[in-house]
Amino acid sequence: MALTSTQISLRQQLAATGTFNIETLLPGEEWSRPELGEVRHVLSMITLNDMQLADRLHVKERTVRKWRKGDIRMVFTTWCCLCQVAGLGSLLD
Template sequence: METKGSYGEQVSIRPECLCARKDWAEPNADEVRAALKMANWSGEELSRRIGVDSRTVRRWTLGEKPINYASWCVLCAQAGLGQIWMFSPL
């Protein structure tokens, strides 16, 4: 999946970020921001939906802290990327 990054460049979400936990690669900050955009959610909205502090989401989007798998699954589902916890790598 591709969307525009913070500087207008195309950002792809790597396939290894969209698979079951055992094969999962943590998404980088650009990928988290891209998924938020595809979900049409703000960081504040994501924080309310999953029960974390908005600072935590900000750290994910700035690359200061990796997003956890469960939170990433919720974000991907909302972004229309599917139920990634069910997927095996291609």
């Protein structure tokens, strides 16, 4: 699925910060696992509170809190969902 102009713009803004590893937005084998700062940044782009996000992704609210604290190592599928909810588009080919 092609990215929209809004999604492209959001990704360009992240890249322009110089502090966000844009390789975390690459698909599949090219993907780099995000660091805590990148996870927090994407979570900050999501307008849902922790309970709403947990409900949306069918996880426990405690899991969302662990993502924010860096207590859980981010996996690709979860990161794909977070990026999609944040408006960054799909990371899947």
